[in-house]
Amino acid sequence: MERLGVELHHISKSFEKDGSPVQVLDNLDVRNEAGEFVSFLGPSGCGKTTTLKIIGGLLEPDGGEVIIGNKRVTGPGPDRSIVFQDYALLPWVDVLRNVAFGLELRGVPKGEREEIARTYIQKVKLSGFEHHYPNELSGGMQQRVGLARALAVNPQILLMDEPFASVDEQTRRLFQSDLSDLWQEEQKTVIFITHSMEEAVYLSDRIFVMSARPGRIVEEFVVHLPRPRTAQDIRGSKEFTESVEHLWGVLRELQ
Amino acid sequence: MRSRAAKRQKVFQISLRLFSLLVFALIWEVAGRAEISFGLRPLSGTLKALVDLIGSGDLAYAFLISFRTLITGFSAAAIFGVSLGLIMGTFRRFEHFCNVYLMLLLSMPTAALIPLILLTMGFGFVAESLIVFLFAVPIIAINTHTGVLNIEASLIQMSRCFLASRSQLFLKVILPGSVPMMMAGLRLGLSRAFIGMITAELILSPLGLGRLISISTSKFQYERLFAVTLSILIVAALILDGMQRVERRLLRWRH
Numbered sequence A: 001m002e003r004l005g006v007e008l009h010h011i012s013k014s015f016e017k018d019g020s021p022v023q024v025l026d027n028l029d030v031r032n033e034a035g036e037f038v039s040f041l042g043p044s045g046c047g048k049t050t051t052l053k054i055i056g057g058l059l060e061p062d063g064g065e066v067i068i069g070n071k072r073v074t075g076p077g078p079d080r081s082i083v084f085q086d087y088a089l090l091p092w093v094d095v096l097r098n099v100a101f102g103l104e105l106r107g108v109p110k111g112e113r114e115e116i117a118r119t120y121i122q123k124v125k126l127s128g129f130e131h132h133y134p135n136e137l138s139g140g141m142q143q144r145v146g147l148a149r150a151l152a153v154n155p156q157i158l159l160m161d162e163p164f165a166s167v168d169e170q171t172r173r174l175f176q177s178d179l180s181d182l183w184q185e186e187q188k189t190v191i192f193i194t195h196s197m198e199e200a201v202y203l204s205d206r207i208f209v210m211s212a213r214p215g216r217i218v219e220e221f222v223v224h225l226p227r228p229r230t231a232q233d234i235r236g237s238k239e240f241t242e243s244v245e246h247l248w249g250v251l252r253e254l255q
Numbered sequence B: 001m002r003s004r005a006a007k008r009q010k011v012f013q014i015s016l017r018l019f020s021l022l023v024f025a026l027i028w029e030v031a032g033r034a035e036i037s038f039g040l041r042p043l044s045g046t047l048k049a050l051v052d053l054i055g056s057g058d059l060a061y062a063f064l065i066s067f068r069t070l071i072t073g074f075s076a077a078a079i080f081g082v083s084l085g086l087i088m089g090t091f092r093r094f095e096h097f098c099n100v101y102l103m104l105l106l107s108m109p110t111a112a113l114i115p116l117i118l119l120t121m122g123f124g125f126v127a128e129s130l131i132v133f134l135f136a137v138p139i140i141a142i143n144t145h146t147g148v149l150n151i152e153a154s155l156i157q158m159s160r161c162f163l164a165s166r167s168q169l170f171l172k173v174i175l176p177g178s179v180p181m182m183m184a185g186l187r188l189g190l191s192r193a194f195i196g197m198i199t200a201e202l203i204l205s206p207l208g209l210g211r212l213i214s215i216s217t218s219k220f221q222y223e224r225l226f227a228v229t230l231s232i233l234i235v236a237a238l239i240l241d242g243m244q245r246v247e248r249r250l251l252r253w254r255h
C-alpha cells in the first residue's frame, strides 16, 4: 500500500462565539512523515479535535492548507479514517453493521463486508456482541466499535481522537500494545490524540505539545525509544520515565 | 428473555387496568340508574343498544363509511406530512417558508376551517377527507422535521468521513434517525384524524358515525348515542395501541 504523509501548513481556525470570533488554532505547522506515528498532547479545549477534523476534511481551516501525498485536502477521502472522540455510532444498527458501515457506504457486498467486520470485532475483543445495539454497550465498548469501524476500511492514514479514553486500564494497555504491533506490521501513518503522557511516549515517534487559546505547538518532542516496543521493558526504562517527566514539565508550564 | 418478576409485574399492571375499567363501569351504571341527568343512561342499557346496533349492521356500515374517510385523509396526511418534514429538515430555506403555515394550522382550532371547506367544496367524501387531512398533517410534518433536526451532528460528520454520498446520507442516517419522532407524530396525527373525522361528520355527513350520533341525539335515543360513542372510543384505543406496538417494534434499539 502506498504510504502517505500529512503536512499542515500555517493552519488557523476560529469559531464564532456570541457574534465574535474566537481563535482556536493559530498558525499550526506540522509535518507527519509517511508511516510515522505522531501524537498531539495538550490541555482540554486547546483544539486537538479541531485539528484532527481539519486533517480529516470535515472542517475547513480559515487559513493555511493540509497536504496529503502532494495533494491539497478539500474534503474527506478514502485514504483517511477517524476514530471519533464521542464514538459517533449509529444507535439504530447493531455492532456488526456499525463496524461494517464504512464498507457498506463504499458498496462492498454484504457477505464480504461482514466477514471483514467480524475480523475487526475480534481484534477489538467484542466477539459475541455482534448483534448488540450501542446503548447496550458500555462507553469503553462503544469506543472499541468506533475503533474497529475505522480500521475496517483499511486507510493509509489513521486519525485517532483519544481512542482509549473510556476503556479500562488493563484493556488500554492491551490496546496500546496491539496498536503498536499493528503499526509495526502495516506502517500506517497515525495521528493520535491523547491526554496521557505515558501513552504518547509509549506509542509515538514524535509528540506535539499544544497550548490553549489560541492553540499552537509549543514543543516538538522526539521519542528515542527503540522499536519494536514491548510494554514490559519499555515502561521500566530510564528513557521512558525521563520522557514522561519532561512532557509533564512542559504541560505544567502551560497551566 | 423476560424474567419471572417482570412477568408478574406485567400481570399486576394489566389487573390494575382492568380494575380501573371495572370501577368506571360501576360508577357509570350506578350514576345512570340514579338518573342524575335525563341524558345519562346506564351502562347496561348502552350495551344492549350496542348489541342491537351491531346486529342490525347499522354500526358496521357507519364504521365503513367513516373509516373510508379516515383512511384516505390520514394516509394522504402521513405521506404528505412525512415528506414535507423530511424536505424541511434537509433544505433550510424551505423550512422557513413552510413553518408559518404549519404552526398556524396546529395552533388554530382546525374546526374553524370546516365552514370554509364546505363553502368551497360542498358536502361529501372529498371534503371530509380533506378535513381529516388538515387535522392530521401539521403535527406529522412538524414532528418529522424535529426528528431530522435532532439527529446528532456528529453522526453526519462521521458519515461524511466514511464517504457517504448525499443519497446514502439521507437513506442510511437521516431517514432512520428521524423515525422515533416521525412515529410519535403519526400517532398524534392519527388521534387528531379521529377528531377531524367525527367533527366533519357531525356537521357534514349524511352517513357515517358522526351522523349516527346526531340522529340518535335528535331522536332522544340516548342509549344509542352512548353506544356509538363507546364503540368509537374502543376502536380508536385499539388502533392507537396497535400503532404503539408497531412503533415499539421499530424502535427496539432504544430499549
Ligand SMILES: Nc1ncnc2c1ncn2[C@@H]1O[C@H](COP(=O)(O)OP(=O)(O)OP(=O)(O)O)[C@@H](O)[C@H]1O
Pocket: A015, A016, A024, A043, A044, A045, A046, A047, A048, A049, A050, A051, A085
Ligand atoms: N463547532 C464549534 N463551534 C464553536 N466552538 C467550537 C466548535 N468546536 C470546537 N469549538 C471550540 O474550540 C475549542 C477547541 O475545541 P476542540 O474540541 O478542538 O478541543 P480539544 O483539544 O479536542 O479538547 P478535549 O481535549 O476536551 O477534547 C474549544 O474551546 C471549543 O469550545
Ligand SMILES: [Mg+2]
Pocket: A048, A049, A050, A085, A161
Ligand atoms: Mg477533543
